Amino acid sequence: MEGEVVLLDFWPSMFGMRTRIALAEKQIKYEYREEDLRNKSALLLQMNPVHKKIPVLIHNGKPICESLIQVQYIDEVWNDRAPLLPPNPYQRATARFWADFVDKKIYDLGAKVWRTKGEEQEAAKKELIECLKLLEGQLGDNPYFGGKDFGFVDVALVPFYCWFYTYEKFGSFSIEAECPKLIAWAKRCMQKESVAKSLADQEKIYDFVLHLKKALGIEDEVAKETVRAAETAGFFRVVNFMDSAILYIKVKWGILSSSMVRSSCKVIALLEGHAHQRAQEVSKFRL
Amino acid sequence: MSMAGLVILDCWVSPFCMRVKIALNEKGLQYEARPEDLFGGKSDLLLNSNPIYKKVPVFLHDGKPLCESSIIVAYIDETWSSPPLHPPCSYGRAQARFWADYIDKKVFDACGNIWRSKGEVPVEAKTEFIEILKQLEGALGDKEYFNGATFGFVDIVAIPLTSWFFAVEKIGGFSVAAECPKFSSWMKRCLQRESVAKVMPDPEKVYESVLMFRKMQGID
Numbered sequence: 001m002e003g004e005v006v007l008l009d010f011w012p013s014m015f016g017m018r019t020r021i022a023l024a025e026k027q028i029k030y031e032y033r034e035e036d037l038r039n040k041s042a043l044l045l046q047m048n049p050v051h052k053k054i055p056v057l058i059h060n061g062k063p064i065c066e067s068l069i070q071v072q073y074i075d076e077v078w079n080d081r082a083p084l085l086p087p088n089p090y091q092r093a094t095a096r097f098w099a100d101f102v103d104k105k106i107y108d109l110g111a112k113v114w115r116t117k118g119e120e121q122e123a124a125k126k127e128l129i130e131c132l133k134l135l136e137g138q139l140g141d142n143p144y145f146g147g148k149d150f151g152f153v154d155v156a157l158v159p160f161y162c163w164f165y166t167y168e169k170f171g172s173f174s175i176e177a178e179c180p181k182l183i184a185w186a187k188r189c190m191q192k193e194s195v196a197k198s199l200a201d202q203e204k205i206y207d208f209v210l211h212l213k214k215a216l217g218i219e220d221e222v223a224k225e226t227v228r229a230a231e232t233a234g235f236f237r238v239v240n241f242m243d244s245a246i247l248y249i250k251v252k253w254g255i256l257s258s259s260m261v262r263s264s265c266k267v268i269a270l271l272e273g274h275a276h277q278r279a280q281e282v283s284k285f286r287l
Numbered sequence: 288m289s290m291a292g293l294v295i296l297d298c299w300v301s302p303f304c305m306r307v308k309i310a311l312n313e314k315g316l317q318y319e320a321r322p323e324d325l326f327g328g329k330s331d332l333l334l335n336s337n338p339i340y341k342k343v344p345v346f347l348h349d350g351k352p353l354c355e356s357s358i359i360v361a362y363i364d365e366t367w368s369s370p371p372l373h374p375p376c377s378y379g380r381a382q383a384r385f386w387a388d389y390i391d392k393k394v395f396d397a398c399g400n401i402w403r404s405k406g407e408v409p410v411e412a413k414t415e416f417i418e419i420l421k422q423l424e425g426a427l428g429d430k431e432y433f434n435g436a437t438f439g440f441v442d443i444v445a446i447p448l449t450s451w452f453f454a455v456e457k458i459g460g461f462s463v464a465a466e467c468p469k470f471s472s473w474m475k476r477c478l479q480r481e482s483v484a485k486v487m488p489d490p491e492k493v494y495e496s497v498l499m500f501r502k503m504q505g506i507d
Binding site: 059064065069070073076077089093096097100 | 351359365
């Protein structure tokens with residue numbers, strides 16, 4: 001009844017982990033395929049032409065993209081076991097709201113904590129803790145966000161637990177000290193085989209990020225130098241928006257843009273051919 | 288004020304509020320739209336019902352609050368089943384959710400990159416906006432609506448944003464109809480529906496509001 005299930009994924013991705021957990025909860029057999037994000041497979045580009053991102057779930061040859069959409073799909077198709085969303089529409093809307101809150105906040109704030117320094121990092125740490133405390137409030141005295149049972153919001157949030165160690169090391173703070181209830185919840189989830197099997201090892205994540213920071217550090221410096229050179233040559237103007245700063249670099253080849261949106265640093269600068277290529281490298285690591 | 292029934296905490300120019308009103312109209316439901324003064328002072332009811340984001344729309348069903356427009360529309364469809372707004376099969380629903388998510392992630396911000404420009408609107412902002420609409424044209428294909436033969440979830444998520452397109456076209460100096468005729472035809476088709484026409488504001492009035500927002504943000 002299952003058909004053929006394939007998951008295109010990248011081992012440190014907390015988004016991929018959500019789908020792995022859902023598949024494990026439903027005891028679905030599937031083929032896991034590791035993607036090299038610097039060299040994306042033809043299949044990935046074909047199955048997710050719009051975003052070109054992992055995870056991609058392929059069921060009987062048809063792709064489903066976006067992790068929370070995949071989890072809902074899995075829940076609906078394999079609806080005879082381990083339900084993840086509650087049957088009551090109001091409770092479902094509440095679950096979707098909190099999963100969406102996790103999506104809007106946690107990834108970007110966490111990335112800011114490990115990528116930035118000084119005031120920017122402090123502000124990100126503060127806001128991350130505030131968001132985790134809001135989630136603690138929502139958990140209340142329940143064992144899971146789903147109430148008595150592990151559910152949709154638990155799946156959405158628990159993958160970030162294996163990234164907490166990285167946030168804490170780079171941010172020099174303890175999430176457990178600030179949010180003990182949330183860590184207790186995470187450890188409870190880790191006792192489930194579906195979660196323990198799906199999350200990556202936190203030390204491996206930390207090593208991965210260490211290497212990534214080295215690589216990005218070098219690329220960021222080149223991109224920054226390029227932008228500085230353009231500024232000196234009088235080739236750009238800065239337009240500031242409410243919560244994003246957009247740099248437009250107008251050169252003889254046309255207008256190009258560099259946009260810094262929250263924590264994701266995507267600098268596309270074409271002044272010299274090689275600088276463009278290096279700047280493209282920076283943008284590839286957006287998970 | 289009674290807390291029974293259906294209430295939406297509203298703002299006439301918000302495309303996100305329009306989504307909820309269109310969904311309620313499609314279901315033939317009576318509701319009260321309470322206007323919020325987003326700049327003068329948000330009501331206690333709004334601040335208490337949506338403490339996380341403090342934004343409209345908030346939908347109150349017999350006093351119980353729901354937030355985030357796409358989530359509200361899904362709730363409305365699940366609570367009042369006729370006519371259905373989502374496709375009947377799981378894969379169709381996953382596709383619908385994907386495109387609703389794409390629209391949510393891309394369209395309003397792309398509009399903002401144009402209407403918030405100081406001075407000349409960068410060519411790239413216009414190019415990006417048109418590319419997004421072309422991507423949506425691809426999703427529409429040869430169908431009458433994003434939902435297929437009948438108006439549905441993705442159409443409801445998308446159509447309100449088009450009420451801001453006149454303002455974006457004026458400020459950007461381009462025409463959606465010229466660049467994306469298929470998308471433009473779909474817009475006209477949706478605007479013929481009473482559920483939509485009743486809710487969508489006059490594009491000239493939206494343009495006036497956008498000019499006012501520009502002044503407030505120190506762009507003009």
